[in-house]
Amino acid sequence: MMDKKRRNTESSKTANSNNQNKCTLHTVTELINTQEHCGILTKKFQFLPEYGDGYIEYNHFDGLHIAIFDVSLNKDFDIHGTYAINALELSYLIDGEQIIKINGKDYDLIYESQESYLVYVSQTSGSIKYHKNKYFKEIKIRMSLDFIKKHKLDSEYGIREKYELEKQDKEFTKPLGTKTQEILAELLTDTRQGLLKRLFLESKVLELLSIQLDIQKNSKTEISNTDNLIKKLYEVQFIISSDLTNQYSVHELTRMVGLNDFILKKEFKRVFGTTIFEYALNLRMSKAKKLLQHGKKPIYEISELVGYKNSTHFTAAFKKLEGITPKKYRQKGLETIR
Incomplete structure (x- = not known):
């Protein structure tokens, strides 16, 4: 079974290598673990050695999708596609760099280390570029429409219209502040299982979202100076x-x-x-x-x-x-x- 999966991965990889590394993350990783406990579906993928050293871990439950990327890349990647996910996306780039290209925009969105963003993604076409020989660490959270409605995010904040990805300008990112850093550290080191993990993850997502919305509303909440220092x-x-x-x-x-x-x-x-x-x-x-x-x-x-x-x-x-x-x-x- 594993050999068959590996062969399928290899064939996808070969096809994509002839297309200047235009690929999806699933063509460069291999599933190494999956489990479901108390409604939490967890999957962990390991990067194939020729592409990088590291992993991607996904946790999914009740309209929440939480991904952790931790990898050192050996090759440049230019991932193209059309995304129709209808979800609020909250991302924290702890280390690394992404070049985000949205079809129809005449400029790229630059996403750098120690930054975050909050956007609503409906149907979007474009690409994300990752550079080789760079350590990359990101926590990405997606909240479904059901989750948005459950917490009245659209009615109170106009999430879908205000944070629509296509409307974002070059200053769409915000720096990571002290409290945010502490919560991210908790997420990365958590070892809870089952129901306790569900409660912990949802509470931390809501805490992070609250901080992010406050930052968007008042840029002085955390730091407003985004220079390199x-x-x-x-x-x-x-x-x-x-x-x-x-x-x-x-x-x-x-x-x-x-x-x-x-x-x-x-x-x-x-x-x-x-x-x-x-x-x-x-x-x-x-x-x-x-x-x-x-x-x-x-x-x-x-x-x-x-x-x-x-x-x-x-x-x-x-x-x-x-x-x-x-x-x-x-x-x-x-x-x-x-």
Whole structure:
């Protein structure tokens, strides 16, 4: 069965390779896992080695379609097609770049790292171009007409008319802000299953949508300066918050986003009102407090989860910030519950 599927994939791939990489994502990926639990249909596709290293994961339920793209591409792709999906599309490009061409428009829509967009897609013809040798990471959410009606999005916001894709101009994207970054990190690291996953995903989609609609209404809600420096600062913020197990040095962060040490430290403090060290420390201790209050993990394990390989160093840092040791903090929480 797998051989047959692979042969079909290969034949599609060959046909498309003769057409200057004009293809669909299904011709360059292979289904590796599918499951359905409590109404959530989950599918995971792995990129064929000759096209890239990474995966696409889809979760679908009750009019919600949530896709996560995480891949490093080996070839340029120019995906053409006509899309008739009648859905509200909310996208977050954590890393990478897309060139979006809508038939009938005399200019391209440029979608870059650390940006988002909200559009309504009915029937659209065009293409999306992806560049090789670039890491690409995106969370894309589609909401069906039933979902839109359920939450009165059309009657309250005129979603279908106001956000129609064909009406978007060159400034159709918005930068990723602090709260958005935190929610995206939660989505990427979530391990829930079944009903809990459904509830979690729907609540986070509604939270993201609320933030996005607020941004569209008032550009000052998050940041309005979309220059390259600001994007890089938010990228640093996301790198730190999405993996607290790793304590990045300033020098490592500068290499990852292409800034020098002085500019990064100075501008991060200016934009976020805190140093990189203080920002990371507060995130670590906030997560540690939640784990101490609501879980039973041993303190040495919690220390590793928040980036401390040595639990003694974790205890010292925690006490310096909170005034008591992690052990006493946990005991105090238990006494409060009683």
